[in-house]
Amino acid sequence: MTNSRELSPDELKQVFTQIDIPTCPTIVNMAMTEAQKEAPDIRKLCAAIEKDVGMSALTIKLANSPLFRTSQPISMVSVALARLGIRNVVCIVIAAALRTCMTGVDAKWLETYWNNASLVATAASMIAKKQHGIAPDVAYTFALFHDAAIPLLRKRFDNYCEVISSAYKNQRELIEVEEEFFPCTHPIVGSLLSRNWGLPSIIGQAIRFHHEADVYNLPESTLSSEAVSLIATTHVAERLLALSSDDLSIEVGDYHYESAMNHLGISAEELDDIREALADEGTHI
Secondary structure (H helix, E strand, C coil): CCHHHCCCHHHHHHHHHHCCCCCCCHHHHHHHHHHCCCCCCHHHHHHHHHCCHHHHHHHHHHHCCCCCCCCCCCCCHHHHHHHHCHHHHHHHHHHHHHHHHCCCCCHHHHHHHHHHHHHHHHHHHHHHHCCCCCCHHHHHHHHHHCCCHHHHHHHHCCCHHHHHHHHHHCCCCHHHHHHHHCCCCHHHHHHHHHHHCCCCHHHHHHHHHCCCCCHHHCCCCCCCHHHHHHHHHHHHHHHHHHHHCCCCCCCCCHHHHHHHHHHHCCCHHHHHHHHHHHHCCCCCC
């Protein structure tokens, strides 16, 4: 990144003073450490996951999803891990830990937020599978994390929901309204959350830039092409969700959506395939 796009020490201090950014859970550190080994200890991961009901359920759900499902549904964590592989297991651990950290806000709102975030992540990973050079597990993790700061901002600022409603009502992008009302935006807070959790730097970089107006025209020295591809998969995934519900997206405008489609080279037929696959999970995309 160029220096003009970096946060100054004072800006960083302001964010950490204003927002309570969760520390990385132990199990996430353990999972990422195991994933980097030549011979990961799957039994160790399995034992840790089985101790967490939510994490176990998410593991089995993903293993039975259109991304990995074979002819036989499964119900055991150990079998799910064998089907998913270590990289996807790390995604599950991170996702479950992230959801656990989202506390202190209205439960019904959080459930809606999380269901949408999970669906966007699934769609982004499906899109990535149809591309060359985009790892589906990285696309999943980025999509899950790119808006993860929104619950943190809602917890911190009592009027955050009013800001969201204002953005919808006035057909404005959320990021524009955040800049007007708050000392920091969700891409900035999200990139710091990603860094605190030790996620790959490309994910934090993509989070930081995913709402920039010129994101698809930035030089490689500012934003890597790999990071742009992650952003594109999520922009397309989010727009699919918005179109399915007949709502005007405050996250992805026409320009970003069209730029993402051009960047990825996705055809109408491929989008239809993704909609059908997601429909298998009971969605209406």
